[in-house]
Amino acid sequence: MNDSVNILIIEDEEDINHLLCNIIRTNGYTPKPAYSGTEAIIYIESQKWDMVLLDLMLPGLSGEEILKKISKESSVPVIIISAKLETQTKIDALRAGADDYITKPFDIEEVSARIDSCLRRYRHMPDVSITNQIHHKDLVLDTDTKMAIVNGNELNLTAREYKILFLLMSSPKKVFTKANLFESVWHEDFYGDDNTINVHMSNLRSKLSKANPNEAYIETIWGMGYRLKS
Amino acid sequence: MNDSVNILIIEDEEDINHLLCNIIRTNGYTPKPAYSGTEAIIYIESQKWDMVLLDLMLPGLSGEEILKKISKESSVPVIIISAKLETQTKIDALRAGADDYITKPFDIEEVSARIDSCLRRYRHMPDVSITNQIHHKDLVLDTDTKMAIVNGNELNLTAREYKILFLLMSSPKKVFTKANLFESVWHEDFYGDDNTINVHMSNLRSKLSKANPNEAYIETIWGMGYRLKS
DNA sequence: GGTTTTCTTAAGATTTATCTTAAGACTTTT
DNA sequence: AAAAGTCTTAAGATAAATCTTAAGAAAACC
Incomplete structure (x- = not known):
């Protein structure tokens, strides 16, 4: 315990x-x-x-x-x-x-x-990290292989896509503003072009929905940002 | 040891x-x-x-x-x-x-x-033999002789090359970041020069591909690291 | 002490991801 | 219905990561 x-x-x-x-x-x-x-x-x-x-x-x-x-x-x-x-x-x-x-x-x-x-x-623990997967509903992010797993399909993600998804999944209920994303994914204080994020979100969504067309994993919160759909 | x-x-x-x-x-x-x-x-x-x-x-x-x-x-x-x-x-x-x-x-x-x-x-009884080889496709790493065997060709590896290959082969699907490599192969927490790893990878690849030009054993995952090609 | 092997550094070439742009379609809010 | 925010696409431009090569430094070996 x-x-x-x-x-x-x-x-x-x-x-x-x-x-x-x-x-x-x-x-x-x-x-x-x-x-x-x-x-x-x-x-x-x-x-x-x-x-x-x-x-x-x-x-x-x-x-x-x-x-x-x-x-x-x-x-x-x-x-x-x-x-x-x-x-x-x-x-x-x-x-x-x-x-x-x-x-x-x-x-x-x-x-x-x-x-x-x-x-x-x-x-003095052995070199095995305790968890190497983040789960959310039937979406799994494997931090070893850097792949997302949806419906048993392994998806290759680019580095950015992976980091965005990792961030969203690390705080399942939180709404991430674009500023949040620029800070955590791009490591930049200044805000880049919003559309950059739009495009990456779009790409990420299309990879996910290709593996499972029935489910939307990422939700847009109008005027605020994005979060994982619960 | x-x-x-x-x-x-x-x-x-x-x-x-x-x-x-x-x-x-x-x-x-x-x-x-x-x-x-x-x-x-x-x-x-x-x-x-x-x-x-x-x-x-x-x-x-x-x-x-x-x-x-x-x-x-x-x-x-x-x-x-x-x-x-x-x-x-x-x-x-x-x-x-x-x-x-x-x-x-x-x-x-x-x-x-x-x-x-x-x-x-x-x-009192010596262990007769657990295999002392790691296999991946037609690539074999012999942990006794510290040699890689490709296509029946025995390859001499340097200590670094051996450790890198051992690491990759120990988790065939895992993507190893440069930080991972520095930690596991160089035993350094601080991150050295990325290029050091580039060069060792390059050397390792060229040894492997000299033995089997048709196959690439190590894959680059852009922006993330390296992994064994499956 | 010299030789050989291995490691690291650096610079240029190459490859790839990422960014930008833009235009039309769609969705939500007012 | 109008307005504002967002989505999707795609193509070209840019930036960044990586590859390769070679040469010098360091370490190991004889």
């Missing part, structure tokens, strides 16, 4: 925190969001954690301070997630006890992979 | 697999989890094992089939762990080459004791 893997997420931006929670849940672990440094401290002191994801830019108590506190008091692995991409910041963080450092905007699969690999290192 | 005792655990339920891993680790041996019959076969063919723990109820390739395969090809001791408690099933398993039979839910200490005693019995 209590062999669940608990991961604390310290990140003040709600959107990003939720996204990280979903990634972690998808990977089979148990996420706990904290939205400020002071909130985080309470959680840190109240129970043991298997891992901490920490944003450096926090209101109030800074990420650096939290990092110091954590590494002084425990040996829990910490992955920094930060918009600061200066090498020096990175080095400082790693010196201060961080185990890995990911810059924003991040690739969700990379985050996923690094969490796995960090956990593996810590627990 | 080392004199660790390697035990393969074939069990699809994650919780139980992890538990068995822990027991084995506690006893001073090295566990390797396999979560399906097909995965197990790969490991069985890829190296020598000191023992196999096998669940009879597996998705896909059944436990009985695996047991037959193992006992046909090698003399590695096999302990069955199963929820089936009919006497007939038990007898059948023992006839088919199993060395011991434990019913679920099991007593941790009992499992531990039986593993020890079974190993003690076997230690």
